[in-house]
Amino acid sequence: MAQDPSAPAAVTEQQAIPLVRGVAFGEQEAPRVSQAATRLDVANLHAYYGARPALRDVSLTVWPNSVTAIIGPSGCGKSTFIRCLNRLHEVTPGARVEGRVLLDGDDIYGAGVDPVVVRQRVGMVFQRPNPFPTMSIFDNAVAGLKLAGIRNRELLREVAERSLRRAALWDEVKDKLHAAGGALSGGQQQRLCIARAIAVEPEVVLMDEPASSLDPMSTLKIEELMRELATSFTIVIVTHNMQQAARVSDYTAFLLAGEERVGELIEYGPTARIFTNPRDPRTEQYITGRFG
Amino acid sequence: MTPALTGADIRGRHLRRRQARDRLMRALLWCSALAAVTPLLLLLMFVVREGLPAFRPSLFTEVPRPLGESGGGVKPAVVGSLIMVGLGTFIGVPIAILAGVYAREYAGSRLATVIRFLIDVLAGVPSITIGLFVYGLLVAPMHTFSGLAGAVALAILIVPTVARVTDEMLALVPRSVREAAYALGVPRWKTIARVVLPSAKVGIATGVVLGVARIAGETAPLLFTALGNRTVSTSLVRPMDALPLRIYVYATGPYRSWHQQAWAASLLLVLLVLGFSLITRLLLRRRAPGPD
Ligand SMILES: Nc1ncnc2c1ncn2[C@@H]1O[C@H](COP(=O)(O)OP(=O)(O)OP(=O)(O)O)[C@@H](O)[C@H]1O
């Protein structure tokens, strides 16, 4: 694997941006104070389903204030990889992780670390939309807050509207906020899930093919959202769409499963470089559509 | 030489055969549905026909008359049944739901295996055995038959029904829903209590209705616990009457008026169970999120 030496340089530049800054919220342009964006260091990560390995020895750094795209053929372990970043992999019965994932320097797999706290800091949008079936659209959008015990109606309303706007769903649902979340189209459900994930303002947002069931317009809006989120957060997206990876991401990681169907990191670096001048022939083959 | 078949020929032939098969299957299904519903309808008709003559206000307002005298009602049984079934449900259902939740959500742990085994065993224990058990547990030490003992016996009886349904209904809640909650940083217990259980609530409520219907009609476990009472008693430490007990006594007695009242009491029991089931359904329907 080839970790790009130019990556740290790019980050130094980004770190020069003041840590506290205003973020535009949709139309409101409300200034907001945000915490410093978070960085993730993945070191020698192995993931298993029972005895079967699914990922072997993945090491890479997810830079703060950036969008990192994970690309690779179906079944190469992209979903498995990002599920390791918020300790969701271990929820699958028999699934196991080895290696380290440092969230701003602290190993999320370290002794005594509560996965609940990790997941509050690292949010996720799933490959298949999964709104809470018993909750209304409104309640879905602020489910994270409500389940954390926040009852202030004013605040909930505000957060719901802001999150739904950012997820490009507000206009479609503003008149039926109390309808069931499951009564939306697949693409709307996915945007609802995005709203739900960002409503709790996680430091890192993992998105597993967030746009796979969206039309071009919503896809564009979601991509804009990712760029906007990247100004204050750290974004990791999985995508099958090369143009999308090229459009929205700053860094791209290419995963590939070899003969034994175990995913490995083939190449990682700035997106521009990966797409114009890949170092590994397999990356080039994949990007140009010759396999996978 | 066989003439060449065109696609239209093949489709035509298949279509006719498929339609014929469809009609046959439909007829079979209709017959089996009829076979299943007929006994139920007959039973209802029979109970209504036999029960109606004695189904008068006095049935609810009067106590049983002395032997041989006609008239009177089954008020003590109505009151007793409501108390014991209510109390039994109140005690038994929470225990059953907790047991079902544990058996499903912590499946694989030793305690969950034990709980599931115990539920299965309990489901197979004859109800008269449970009556004897409660006799030993409460009646003998307290030196009196009592409504409390009857309620406890009914509580034990309702546990396996509701626990099993809870277990099965929770299994139907997709993993993606739980994972959505975990990804928001919601702890496991809260995920179960606030997300998983509400998703299964309609199914569990149906199970409770089934369980209530079952214990409302149980006679055997009350024989050695509540015993029966010819006067209205609301004391939990005195013998208490119940509809099935009264039906049993009257139906096996020698008098025509008793038989009539036994039928009327049966009709009342059926109506009570039916009414409870309908009310539960209506309540649940109104609570679910729907279009405004
Ligand atoms: N719950 C599971 N149990 C066992 N094996 C699994 C499970 N989930 C995934 N796998 C296996 O792990 C490997 C990686 O799966 P993963 O879902 O991470 O692929 P992916 O790269 O996300 O694919 P796609 O692009 O199709 O979503 C596959 O071989 C898959 O069969």
Ligand SMILES: [Mg+2]
């Ligand atoms: Mg996937």
